[in-house]
Amino acid sequence: MKSIRQLSRLSGLLLAAGALQLTTSVARATVAFQFDYSFDTSGFFSGGNIGRRTLLEDAATVFTSRITDTLDAITPGGVNSWTAVTFNPSDTGTNISVSNLLVDLNTIIVYVGASDLPGSTIGLGGPGGFSVGGTQGFVDTVVGRGQAGALLAQASRTDFGPWGGSLAFDSLTNWYFDSNPSTVETFTGQNDFYSVAVHELGHLLGLGTADSWDNLVSGGAFTGVNSVLANGGNVTLNAGLDHWAEGTMSTLVGTLTAQEAAMDPSLTTGSRKFFTTLDFAGLDDIGWSLTAIPEPATFGWVAALGALGLALSRRARRR
Numbered sequence: 001m002k003s004i005r006q007l008s009r010l011s012g013l014l015l016a017a018g019a020l021q022l023t024t025s026v027a028r029a030t031v032a033f034q035f036d037y038s039f040d041t042s043g044f045f046s047g048g049n050i051g052r053r054t055l056l057e058d059a060a061t062v063f064t065s066r067i068t069d070t071l072d073a074i075t076p077g078g079v080n081s082w083t084a085v086t087f088n089p090s091d092t093g094t095n096i097s098v099s100n101l102l103v104d105l106n107t108i109i110v111y112v113g114a115s116d117l118p119g120s121t122i123g124l125g126g127p128g129g130f131s132v133g134g135t136q137g138f139v140d141t142v143v144g145r146g147q148a149g150a151l152l153a154q155a156s157r158t159d160f161g162p163w164g165g166s167l168a169f170d171s172l173t174n175w176y177f178d179s180n181p182s183t184v185e186t187f188t189g190q191n192d193f194y195s196v197a198v199h200e201l202g203h204l205l206g207l208g209t210a211d212s213w214d215n216l217v218s219g220g221a222f223t224g225v226n227s228v229l230a231n232g233g234n235v236t237l238n239a240g241l242d243h244w245a246e247g248t249m250s251t252l253v254g255t256l257t258a259q260e261a262a263m264d265p266s267l268t269t270g271s272r273k274f275f276t277t278l279d280f281a282g283l284d285d286i287g288w289s290l291t292a293i294p295e296p297a298t299f300g301w302v303a304a305l306g307a308l309g310l311a312l313s314r315r316a317r318r319r
Helices: 052-064 136-144 193-204 225-231 277-285 296-308
Strands: 002-006 032-036 081-088 091-099 107-115 123-127 129-134 164-170 249-251 258-260 266-268 315-317
Touching: 032 052, 052 193, 081 107, 081 123, 081 164, 091 107, 107 193, 123 193, 129 136, 164 193, 193 266, 193 277, 225 277, 249 277
Parallel strands: 032 107, 107 164
Antiparallel strands: 002 129, 081 091, 081 129, 123 164, 249 258, 266 315
16 A cells, blocks of 8 residues: 655745647647635625635636646545645635545646735635555545656656645735626726636646746746747746746737736736736646637737736735
8 A cells, every 4th residue: 555645835825827839739628626615714705705706717717728638536435545635715824634535537626715814915825735545546646636747756747736725815805806807997906806816726736836847947937948938038936936026027828918927926906917828838837738829819808908007006915
């Protein structure tokens, strides 16, 4: 019987970004998020706020519409057992443990809630850890979900296959909840929920958090081939080496419209960020398989960003 224990970094996780040179095939996306609100003790996503779940699903489609990996199901039984460990989204200083969690094929489970986050942090997200024991095949499934590059020695990993993790949103932030995130309107003095959700899901998928990310960091910069191509050179990172450097620019996918990358560390109050070419390139570099870039017409509406501008007052940190 094999046994392995892994705990992920459960704090200091923020935004991440992607880039160009995505997979050139037209494979259909396969991965889905399963959001679990059982630890949402403050009711941030329930009761009169239940409509916010739809907005979170909107943010998830940024990824589910593009990722084509096949993630193996985790089905414990007999000698095979495991425990999923992740931070409590309603009390981020503590962890939650779920024994023998069933994870369906191509599914990523995400525990969601809200908490009074420290300082100017308005979002927190990242992949969970685990302990596991059983046959080698079962251990490998929990560790890599069928992604061979995730089973290599830690310093050599080229892929990432998480079971899931957690997202926490600041309970005291003045949020803007947009029923149609494809539009960009004025919401002065509020922080955009959609932008933060996309950013934190990027962390959960390994941007700034996976071993396959760390293995491409050198000299304070990210050296993944797709990201370098999208950026025109190595991508300078923030001091924590888990985000693009503050103010890193890219373009909206399929366009020449410039935007600050979604996975830099902050969000300007009153503005929206979409996942950029560089952000998607980062996903590609850490091991995710992505569909081809959509035709520019698909993203014609995002041109409105250029008119709106992104320079408003305060900048909030996203972790």
